[in-house]
Amino acid sequence: MINFVLSKIMEKEKTDKKDYILDVAERVFSEKGFDGASTRLISSEAGVNMAMLNYYFGSKEGLFLEIFNRKISSFQDILQNLGNDDSISAWEKMQTYIDMYGEKVVNNNCFQKLLYQEMGMNRRTDLSDKLRDMLMKNVTELNKILTEGIANGEFKTDIDIPMVIATLYGTKNYIINTPMMSSPLLGYDIQDDNMIETKLKPQIKSFMKNLLKAYLHN
Amino acid sequence: MINFVLSKIMEKEKTDKKDYILDVAERVFSEKGFDGASTRLISSEAGVNMAMLNYYFGSKEGLFLEIFNRKISSFQDILQNLGNDDSISAWEKMQTYIDMYGEKVVNNNCFQKLLYQEMGMNRRTDLSDKLRDMLMKNVTELNKILTEGIANGEFKTDIDIPMVIATLYGTKNYIINTPMMSSPLLGYDIQDDNMIETKLKPQIKSFMKNLLKAYLHN
C-alpha cells in the first residue's frame, strides 16, 4: 500500500527511487542536522527499508555526500561568465545576479539550509572544501562585477566589497534559515510555497536592488 | 594533575567550576551541534567526570538549557528604552544600536552560533519560544526606531523595515557563523580574537552605518 503510494509519487515526479530518497534525506537532514537525523528516521520517512540506504549509498555519510554531489553541478553555472560580459553595465549585472540568485536559491531552501549548516560546522573535510570552492566561485564573480563597477565610475570608490557580498548572502540566509524569526518579522509564513512565490521572492529582489543601488551608486 | 591545571585556569578566570563547564559546553555545542556533541566529549574537554554533568545540570538537555539561561538575562537589556528616548534622532539611535550590537554580539560568537543553530532547527519547544521572544524584543525595538524615523521625516517613506532588520542580523550571522567563507572573503581570520577586535568590529560597524545611511536617508 505504501509502496503503491510511493510509486505514484515517484511516477508523478518523474524521478527514480534513489532520487526520491535523496529528496527526503535532504529535508530530514536540514531539519535535524546530520547527527540528529537517524538512518531509521530517514528510511521510514522515505518509506524504504533501512538497509536500502546502505545498499544505495554505502553509508550514512555516503548518503549525505550524495545529496551535495547531486546539487553541486546545477549550482556551478548560476552566473557563469556574467562577470566577463562587456555589453552591459556593472549595475545591470548586479541586478541580473540578484534576480537569478533570488530565484534559484529560494527554490532550494532545504538544500540552502543544509549547505550553510554544514559550512557552519567548519570541520576541515573534503566536503567542506568542495562546498567552499563551489560558493567561492559565485563570490569571485560578484567581486569581479563590483570591482569593475568601481573602476568604470559606476560605483563609489569607497564601497566595502566583502561586506556587500556578506550582506547579499547573509540577508537571504537569515530569512531562509530562521523562519521562526523571519516569518513573524515579514508578516507571512515563509515556509509556505505560495507565499515564497508571490511575496518573498519579489520582496527580496526588490529590496536588495534598492539597498545596493543606494549604497553603491554615486 | 588535570585538576590542578583546571583549578589554575578557573582561578585565573575567576569563575567557578559550573560556569567553566558551561563555557566549554557552549563551545563544543556550537562546534558539533546538540546531537553531535556527546556528554563524554564535553566532560573530557572540561576535564571533569561525565557524571558531573548530570550532577550539576540534571541531564544533557538541562546543560543545554542552562547555557542559554545564563546568557538570556545579559541580552535582555542591550537596547532597552533606546526606542523611547526622545532626546536623540532616529538615525542616532540606529548608530547607537549598531555600535552596541556590533560590540556585544561579536564578543559572544560561540553563543551566537549556537543560538541561531537552535533557532534554525525550528522545533516548537519551550526553549525555542523563549529564544524567539528574547530576540524579538530587539527586533521590536528596531522596528520602533525605524517607524519613528519614517514618521518624523528622517527616513524615506518607502523603506522595507523587516528587510532592513533581516539585513542587519543576517550580515552579522553570515560572518560569524560561516568563518570558512567570511575569512577568505574579508581577507583575515575572523576567528582570531585580535583580528576581531582590531579589524572586524570596526569594519562591521562602519559598513552597517554607511549601508543603512545610504538606504534610509532622504
Next chain:
DNA sequence: CAAAGTTAATCAAACGATTGATTAAAGTAA
C-alpha cells in the same frame, strides 16, 4: 518454448559500538 541460472532489489533480524543516564562507593572539607 520451458526449465535453469543469474541478477538486482528488498526485507526483517541481529550485530557491536556508542549514547545519555544511574549507581554505589570513595574522597573532601567543615
Next chain:
DNA sequence: TTACTTTAATCAATCGTTTGATTAACTTTG
C-alpha cells in the same frame, strides 16, 4: 560526624551497519 563532590563501573536504549533469506525480473540453456 555530616554534607557535599567526585569517581569508576554499569545500565538500558539507540546508533549505523551487516547479514542471510526472499522476491521479482531478466538471461541463458537445452
